[in-house]
Amino acid sequence: MTPSNQRCSVAIIGGGAAGITAAAVLRKRAPQLSVTIVEPSSTHDYQPAWTLVGAGEYDVATTRRRLKAVLPAGVSLIQQRAHSFEPTSNRVQLEDGSILEYEQLIVAAGLQTNWQLIDGLVDTLGKNGVCSNYSYDTAPYTWECVQGMQNGRALFTQPPMPIKCPGAPQKILYMAADHFKRKGRKVELGFCNAGPAIFGVPFYAKALMQVVKHYGIATHFGYNLVAVNGPGKEAVFETTVDGMKIRHIEKFDMLHVTPPQSAPDFIKNSPLADAAGFVAVNKHSLQSTLFPNVFALGDCAGTANSKTAAAVRAQAPIMVSNLLALRMGSALSAQYDGYASCPLTTSVGKIILAEFGYDGVVMPSFAADPRKPARRYWHLKKRFLPWLYWNQMLMGNTGPDWHAKREYPDTLPSISP
Ligand SMILES: Cc1cc2nc3c(=O)[nH]c(=O)nc-3n(C[C@H](O)[C@H](O)[C@H](O)COP(=O)(O)OP(=O)(O)OC[C@H]3O[C@@H](n4cnc5c(N)ncnc54)[C@H](O)[C@@H]3O)c2cc1C
Incomplete structure (x- = not known):
């Protein structure tokens, strides 16, 4: 039997941190649009906690949930791999040979581990x-x-x-x-x-x-x-x-x-790719520089930010605003500043919370000198951030966001890991 083709307003390739967050934000802001996620896995992982698993500080089983449990209400799921992109005809070919037609495309397929x-x-x-x-x-x-x-x-x-x-x-x-x-x-x-x-x-x-x-x-x-x-x-x-x-x-x-x-092979070998194999996008608007109705976010986007879930949380509302602006014929005014956060565990119990944007601009959420390892950030990483991820970010609530460019003296504070 020939597999049947499908159509949607917005197709999202990948149901990881970026794909699910983008879908949830989109459903909140434009519930009238039909949204389809293409994702081969039946589970969804909170990868940032794997670091703590390796240190005996987190149960690996709690980092994994059923994909359907995090799929936003009203979003359709095609449980298979996207095979190739045909952006000039607004089509994605799926692994079974069927076609998904879209008006706008979001690519969120992460990184490939080689x-x-x-x-x-x-x-x-x-x-x-x-x-x-x-x-x-x-x-x-x-x-x-x-x-x-x-x-x-x-x-x-x-x-x-x-x-x-x-x-x-x-x-x-x-x-x-x-x-x-x-x-x-x-x-x-x-x-x-x-x-x-x-x-x-x-x-x-x-x-x-x-x-x-x-x-x-x-x-x-x-x-x-x-x-x-x-x-x-x-x-x-x-x-x-x-x-x-x-x-x-x-x-x-x-x-x-x-x-x-690296970038996933199916992106690297597609018309969407930049020279490094990632989706070629404007680093501020997250719109493709090659096909205006294509956007990308998360690890597969060709942006020079640090590839983190924290970056996804900042990117998703910006990317969705611009995608919706394009539908309305308005200017794409939302701008991503390259924000990412990396909670560097300096011991079991303390963290340097490294937050920064494009070109290494220091952008902490809190005023205290972020180079000083602190116990409060350990609790943030171990308890608050997983809660924020599962219960807020994946539901389309991407706040709170307090990050800001801040200045600190050149001299290091005392570092006690
Ligand atoms: C050990 C470790 C520690 C980390 N620590 C932190 C941290 O402390 N803080 C932080 O913010 N981030 C951290 N991260 C990074 C964070 O997990 C990623 O940046 C985030 O998951 C990126 O989201 P994504 O959706 O782009 O990619 P992913 O979450 O990896 O999702 C990509 C999805 O695309 C799907 N996909 C792939 N190919 C196809 C295809 N052909 N068709 C359809 N779907 C496809 C995959 O199955 C996957 O579900 C860590 C990651 C690791 C591994």
């Missing part, structure tokens, strides 16, 4: 001390590894950007370091980062280097993980010196891997 790009990783992940907080299935094993380390060498890796939540690779590093310290375990710690610095925003990076010093962590910048031999407990890193690639073999007892990530 585990297979690291030789040997897929075979050893989840055993031999090789763990990762970057998936629902593997995050609990991180905590097993942390608990099991009595002594030896623990390495934590970070691949080239872009990745979801660029602070996440070092969050687990500090929480593991804190655990070892409290238990009096002599563990040698290394942070192997393909990038050139601990964090992309210098204002926060200076404070984070104090945290690194506090725990005696050895940092290796420009160190890119390319292969893992789990049973042999060896990790292979590549560095580039004078244009030459050099390989280094490092022994480990525990290896926390952050996988390489």
Whole structure:
């Protein structure tokens, strides 16, 4: 039987943080529009809590809910993968060969995790001390590894950007370091980062280097993980010196891997993509620079913000305002400032709440110096933000929003992780 084609006012590709939030905001503001989400998964994950799962501070089962439980009322769901885009005819082809026709399209398909790009990783992940907080299935094993380390060498890796939540690779590093310290375990710690610095925003990076010093962590910048031999407990890193690639073999007892990530292949290979494979959009309006009736938000948008759920919360109302303005023939006046937030767990119990916008502009929600690790932000991350996500953001209530550009002295406050 030939699968039947469908039509809607607004098609949303992806039912993750961005797709569900955008649909909910849209339903609130324009209930007359028919909205269809295309999403292959039957579940929806709160990924930001996986960092805490890896530190034994959160139950992984509570990070997952049935997709239908978070689908906004009145929104239709097509439970399959979008295969390709035909933006000149306002059509998306689905995996079963059927067509979804739209008036406007929102692309919200997230980032693709490319585990297979690291030789040997897929075979050893989840055993031999090789763990990762970057998936629902593997995050609990991180905590097993942390608990099991009595002594030896623990390495934590970070691949080239872009990745979801660029602070996440070092969050687990500090929480593991804190655990070892409290238990009096002599563990040698290394942070192997393909990038050139601990964090992309210098204002926060200076404070984070104090945290690194506090725990005696050895940092290796420009160190890119390319292969893992789990049973042999060896990790292979590549560095580039004078244009030459050099390989280094490092022994480990525990290896926390952050996988390489990219735009999803079906976007990369589509007419919607920019040179890097993400959806080409105006960084302020979130409208496609190639097809005016196409918008994108979340991790798959070709914007230079930090890829976080916090960014989605800021983007969704702006993107929806502009999409509706376009329908009315009005100017697209809502502007996204690149806001993102990264709660950097400096220990089990304290956080540096890094909030910033495009070009590293510091934009905290609270007036206190955000470089100072604080216990109140731990409660915010562990209790308030999950509640906000499930009960407000995914329901289309994207406030409160107090972030603002603020100035602080150059001198660091005292950093006590
Ligand atoms: C370990 C970790 C820690 C993090 N910590 C934080 C944090 O502290 N704070 C924070 O704000 N953010 C954090 N994040 C990032 C945050 O989870 C993401 O930025 C957010 O989920 C992005 O939303 P999204 O909808 O763009 O992508 P996702 O939520 O990943 O959703 C994308 C959806 O698109 C679907 N999809 C993919 N391909 C197709 C297709 N072909 N057709 C249809 N649908 C498709 C997927 O199935 C998925 O449901 C963290 C992420 C991780 C992994």
